[in-house]
Amino acid sequence: MCKSTDGTVGVQLDFKNLECRVRDRVTGQSKQILFGISGSCVPGRLFALMGGSGAGKTTLLNILACNTSSANVCGDVAVNGCKRIDREFSKSSCYVMQADLLYPSATVRECVLTSALLRLPMRMSRQAKILKVDEVLKDLLDLSPPPPPAKRLVFDPVGNDKEKEEEDLLSCANTLIGDDGIGMKGISGGQKRRTSLATDLVKDPLVIFADEPTSGLDSEVALNIMEALLMLSRKNRTVVCTIHQPNSDITSMFEDFMLLSRGRCVYHGPWLSAVDWFAGQGFRTPNYKNPTDYFMSVIRSEDVSSQLVQAFKDLQLQACCCNNASAGGLQPEINLLDGLNYLGNDDQEATAAHDSIKVATVDEDAGASCPAAVADVLSTSDALQRMPAAGVVSIILASQSTSESCALSQHSREGLITMPHTTAIVEAQRCLLNVPAGSQSLHGAQSRVACRSKQQQGNKGATGLDLLQVSIIMPALADASALTSAAAHQKDSSLMSSSRFSVEAGSDDDDASSAPIWYQVNILSARILLNWFRSPVMLASEIVQYLFMSIFIGLMYFRFTDDSNGVYNRASCVWFSLAVMCFTPSYTAATSWHVEKGLIRKELQQRQYSVLALCFSRSVVTLPFQLLQCLLFVAVMYFLAGFQADASKFFIFWVAMSLFQILSDSVGLLCAIVTKQVQYSTILLTFVLLVLLSFSGFLLTQVPVYFVWINKISYLTYAYTGIMQSQLSDLMVQDPNNSTQLVQASTLMSASLNNGLSMSANFGVLAAICVGMELMKLGALQVMFMLGML
Numbered sequence: 001m002c003k004s005t006d007g008t009v010g011v012q013l014d015f016k017n018l019e020c021r022v023r024d025r026v027t028g029q030s031k032q033i034l035f036g037i038s039g040s041c042v043p044g045r046l047f048a049l050m051g052g053s054g055a056g057k058t059t060l061l062n063i064l065a066c067n068t069s070s071a072n073v074c075g076d077v078a079v080n081g082c083k084r085i086d087r088e089f090s091k092s093s094c095y096v097m098q099a100d101l102l103y104p105s106a107t108v109r110e111c112v113l114t115s116a117l118l119r120l121p122m123r124m125s126r127q128a129k130i131l132k133v134d135e136v137l138k139d140l141l142d143l144s145p146p147p148p149p150a151k152r153l154v155f156d157p158v159g160n161d162k163e164k165e166e167e168d169l170l171s172c173a174n175t176l177i178g179d180d181g182i183g184m185k186g187i188s189g190g191q192k193r194r195t196s197l198a199t200d201l202v203k204d205p206l207v208i209f210a211d212e213p214t215s216g217l218d219s220e221v222a223l224n225i226m227e228a229l230l231m232l233s234r235k236n237r238t239v240v241c242t243i244h245q246p247n248s249d250i251t252s253m254f255e256d257f258m259l260l261s262r263g264r265c266v267y268h269g270p271w272l273s274a275v276d277w278f279a280g281q282g283f284r285t286p287n288y289k290n291p292t293d294y295f296m297s298v299i300r301s302e303d304v305s306s307q308l309v310q311a312f313k314d315l316q317l318q319a320c321c322c323n324n325a326s327a328g329g330l331q332p333e334i335n336l337l338d339g340l341n342y343l344g345n346d347d348q349e350a351t352a353a354h355d356s357i358k359v360a361t362v363d364e365d366a367g368a369s370c371p372a373a374v375a376d377v378l379s380t381s382d383a384l385q386r387m388p389a390a391g392v393v394s395i396i397l398a399s400q401s402t403s404e405s406c407a408l409s410q411h412s413r414e415g416l417i418t419m420p421h422t423t424a425i426v427e428a429q430r431c432l433l434n435v436p437a438g439s440q441s442l443h444g445a446q447s448r449v450a451c452r453s454k455q456q457q458g459n460k461g462a463t464g465l466d467l468l469q470v471s472i473i474m475p476a477l478a479d480a481s482a483l484t485s486a487a488a489h490q491k492d493s494s495l496m497s498s499s500r501f502s503v504e505a506g507s508d509d510d511d512a513s514s515a516p517i518w519y520q521v522n523i524l525s526a527r528i529l530l531n532w533f534r535s536p537v538m539l540a541s542e543i544v545q546y547l548f549m550s551i552f553i554g555l556m557y558f559r560f561t562d563d564s565n566g567v568y569n570r571a572s573c574v575w576f577s578l579a580v581m582c583f584t585p586s587y588t589a590a591t592s593w594h595v596e597k598g599l600i601r602k603e604l605q606q607r608q609y610s611v612l613a614l615c616f617s618r619s620v621v622t623l624p625f626q627l628l629q630c631l632l633f634v635a636v637m638y639f640l641a642g643f644q645a646d647a648s649k650f651f652i653f654w655v656a657m658s659l660f661q662i663l664s665d666s667v668g669l670l671c672a673i674v675t676k677q678v679q680y681s682t683i684l685l686t687f688v689l690l691v692l693l694s695f696s697g698f699l700l701t702q703v704p705v706y707f708v709w710i711n712k713i714s715y716l717t718y719a720y721t722g723i724m725q726s727q728l729s730d731l732m733v734q735d736p737n738n739s740t741q742l743v744q745a746s747t748l749m750s751a752s753l754n755n756g757l758s759m760s761a762n763f764g765v766l767a768a769i770c771v772g773m774e775l776m777k778l779g780a781l782q783v784m785f786m787l788g789m790l
């Protein structure tokens with residue numbers, strides 16, 4: 001684990017032989033989409049992942065970010081040398097998606113604040129969270145980052161530029177996100193992308209994955225986003241992004257680079273060595289041509305791409321053989337070459353590579369004391385002297401014993417460029433990082449690495465050092481007191497308890513999903529309310545629909561007569577009202593679910609809140625509105641049509657309709673949750689509602705025996721029967737057979753109202769179904785989410 005002098009822990013991600021298989025939806029056959037991809041993502045450096053369309057970039061990024069089902073994936077991913085624990089890793093990383101999933105009716109600050117409230121630890125005060133939001137918003141504008149390492153970086157980070165000020169996220173912090181699709185003007189595309197980034201950055205992730213962060217943005221804005229990512233990497237973050245067609249300004253920001261072609265690695269290593277690597281393979285980048293454009297055109301040919309993949313594999317194997325040869329496999333000694341061999345051999349390259357990762361092999365003279373030699377080489381090497389603020393030196397000392405040569409060979413297969421920290425970094429840190437920052441010279445740090453290694457050699461006795469990897473990481477800071485992580489024996493890997501990472505990445509206490517449900521519900525409810533008030537179209541359109549339908553139905557049945565026709569009209573009016581209450585809320589619920597689904601899925605994946613909190617907050621906010629809407633509908637329709645002017649009957653009518661409306665809303669949501677697209681939800685919903693309406697007891701009095709079960713589960717039956725029982729009780733109407741006599745109205749509808757339950761039993765069942773449906777909705781949401789089908 002690497003710590004910068006400001007105390008930030010860095011995370012190195014090493015992956016080895018990653019393979020991924022998926023099932024082809026058309027042929028049903030298993031299809032491999034990634035083939036043995038290995039590499040490292042180092043803190044403090046911007047890692048760019050490129051490749052043609054379908055090369056597997058997103059798949060690889062998803063695997064690295066734990067965003068994919070591990071069932072289809074083979075290979076190892078290590079975090080600072082420890083086996084990755086997905087849950088822990090997710091806590092300290094973030095994934096910035098291509099699409100900006102934000103609430104259009106919230107302001108930039110509100111979006112970021114909601115994320116901060118939900119994701120930062122409960123123990124942080126609200127004020128501290130607000131300050132954090134300001135800091136992040138400011139950071140995303142203030143691109144004054146990197147201390148100099150990157151002379152080749154062309155952007156001007158000083159930021160005197162007025163245009164940049166105009167794009168300030170702080171200046172638009174109180175502007176609505178907006179959505180052109182619904183005619184709501186808001187912030188620009190670049191500002192949206194940075195707001196998305198900000199919502200993730202509030203939790204201070206150590207690793208940032210960004211899937212095509214520049215897609216859909218013009219070159220100026222794209223450059224801005226990449227500057228922001230580079231700035232983040234300078235804060236000792238591990239930044240990995242996939243990218244399409246970067247312009248030359250953007251490519252000049254790359255530090256580590258991986259090029260994929262058809263699921264295979266064509267190149268992985270420092271960006272500055274990529275051009276030479278291609279040139280070495282006979283593909284010299286023409287002058288004035290953007291290297292990435294050239295690389296992409298080169299790998300377009302399947303033959304050339306396979307040739308390059310093979311050449312890169314060979315390079316890695318060569319590196320492995322080189323180490324084995326120096327080890328001599330069975331040789332008891334280690335050979336040490338004088339000095340460091342850079343990947344780019346000539347002086348010019350070495351100078352140009354100042355700011356990139358330096359990877360070197362060092363072999364030791366026979367009989368030399370290994371750790372001391374390491375220290376000597378490091379402190380006297382010209383190359384090291386030339387290395388300025390940032391860089392990593394990795395050294396492999398080969399194995400002396402047969403048993404270890406095997407491990408070494410396996411280790412080295414990843415190549416010099418992609419060398420992982422598979423050794424006991426934690427143990428080494430314990431030894432090294434107790435050196436106060438700022439007081440430790442580089443040479444001192446190296447000596448301590450050496451001493452530590454020596455000690456371990458001593459402990460190990462006759463066997464000696466079998467595999468030593470030393471990494472010296474000098475953070476990009478002007479005073480650059482060397483911060484060193486070192487490694488000892490591979491056997492010591494047991495020391496790298498994964499709990500160490502989890503402690504540093506955040507304890508369970510820090511997990512916002514562990515916040516009490518009332519807290520999550522509170523924040524989510526506030527957001528829904530705000531969304532409604534800011535974009536009242538949906539709410540208003542529903543109210544208008546209810547008002548219109550209530551007047552329409554009221555006028556349609558205006559003043560029921562007190563005869564058999566009047567009784568029939570009452571039944572038909574109740575059924576019609578139920579039909580309105582059936583369709584309107586369910587369609588509204590289904591469509592709004594699909595609008596928000598992407599954001600909800602992302603937030604659930606990030607464990608910002610639980611499914612229970614989501615459902616509960618939705619119910620808490622919608623319930624009062626549903627009651628009011630229902631009251632409006634019932635009040636207008638009830639008195640226009642001429643139902644009995646009796647307070648208790650009115651109240652029963654309203655409560656039953658409200659229960660019914662809540663149920664319909666749940667049915668709509670349930671249909672939306674189990675279907676992928678809004679069109680499918682609409683089809684399913686229409687079918688379900690029509691079937692339920694048919695068996696409500698109004699259209700069909702004699703239910704065929706094979707459909708009785710539908711009649712039993714149709715919640716319309718209970719609502720319709722209960723309301724009718726209430727309305728017809730105590731109502732005397734003209735006897736259809738004798739106009740001079742009055743009869744109980746209920747006797748005229750006995751066939752359709754006789755479902756064997758009393759009025760209160762009907763309402764009881766309705767309420768029970770309502771509760772059951774809420775639970776079903778909750779369960780369906782949880783299951784779909786867990787199955788990754790949301």
Ligand SMILES: Nc1ncnc2c1ncn2[C@@H]1O[C@H](COP(=O)(O)OP(=O)(O)OP(=O)(O)O)[C@@H](O)[C@H]1O
Nearest residue numbers: 022023024025033052053054055056057058059060
């Ligand atoms: N679930 C899946 N089922 C079938 N094929 C899949 C699945 N996921 C990915 N693929 C296929 O795997 C390949 C790699 O997909 P991936 O999305 O990783 O590519 P990419 O490099 O990110 O492409 P692009 O730049 O176009 O987004 C593609 O051919 C894609 O069609």
